[in-house]
Amino acid sequence: MGNDLKSVLITKEEIDAKLAELAGRIDRDYQGRDLLIVGVLKGAVMVMADLARAVSTPVTMDWMAVSSYGSGTRSSGVVRILKDLDTDIAGRHVLVVEDIIDSGLTLSWLLTNLGSRGPASLAVCTLLRKPEAAQVDIDVAYVGFDIPNEFVVGYGLDFAEKYRNLPFVGTLAPHVYGG
Ligand code: PRP
Ligand code: MN
Numbered sequence: 001m002g003n004d005l006k007s008v009l010i011t012k013e014e015i016d017a018k019l020a021e022l023a024g025r026i027d028r029d030y031q032g033r034d035l036l037i038v039g040v041l042k043g044a045v046m047v048m049a050d051l052a053r054a055v056s057t058p059v060t061m062d063w064m065a066v067s068s069y070g071s072g073t074r075s076s077g078v079v080r081i082l083k084d085l086d087t088d089i090a091g092r093h094v095l096v097v098e099d100i101i102d103s104g105l106t107l108s109w110l111l112t113n114l115g116s117r118g119p120a121s122l123a124v125c126t127l128l129r130k131p132e133a134a135q136v137d138i139d140v141a142y143v144g145f146d147i148p149n150e151f152v153v154g155y156g157l158d159f160a161e162k163y164r165n166l167p168f169v170g171t172l173a174p175h176v177y178g179g
């Protein structure tokens with residue numbers, strides 16, 4: 001494993017501190033409201049688990065599974081719903097939680113889809129965003145870190161389903177993905 005990683009980009013401590021900061025903003029913004037946080041499987045699992053425990057606002061949690069990457073390193077732009085919400089979000093305050101916005105194609109599609117269901121509000125929280133990779137402009141209320149356009153893994157992010165369980169975000173050595 002050691003040789004597969006090029007570097008640690010964001011430490012566990014930096015992630016914890018950033019999520020505490022975002023949670024504070026979410027608490028203020030959603031004060032007195034009923035908030036549903038929606039995690040996008042599988043990448044958002046770690047962010048959801050830690051963010052949900054960092055907020056004081058009572059939240060309910062639901063999950064969607066969509067796929068855009070397959071097992072490669074690039075967005076295809078093809079989004080499939082693998083698992084839909086269990087919750088009717090009409091009239092609900094919904095916060096979509098992602099691990100990363102890369103091209104933005106997954107989220108752009110998802111926001112259009114969820115928006116059509118009549119939520120009271122719809123916002124996005126992402127741990128990571130790659131400004132240089134953006135193919136669509138998305139209004140993101142809560143961003144953890146803007147990062148360079150490198151292939152990153154860990155803290156939910158995978159390469160071919162591996163490395164999700166790393167407690168930090170690291171960059172992958174090019175030889176691992178044939179770069
Ligand atoms: C990754 C990541 C985001 C999306 C971002 O998910 O977790 O959901 O891609 O890419 P985009 O902005 O270019 O659309 P992936 O489809 O790899 O599924 P996973 O979460 O199960 O790893
Ligand atoms: Mn994902």
Ligand code: MG
Binds near residue numbers: 043069157158
């Ligand atoms: Mg993935």
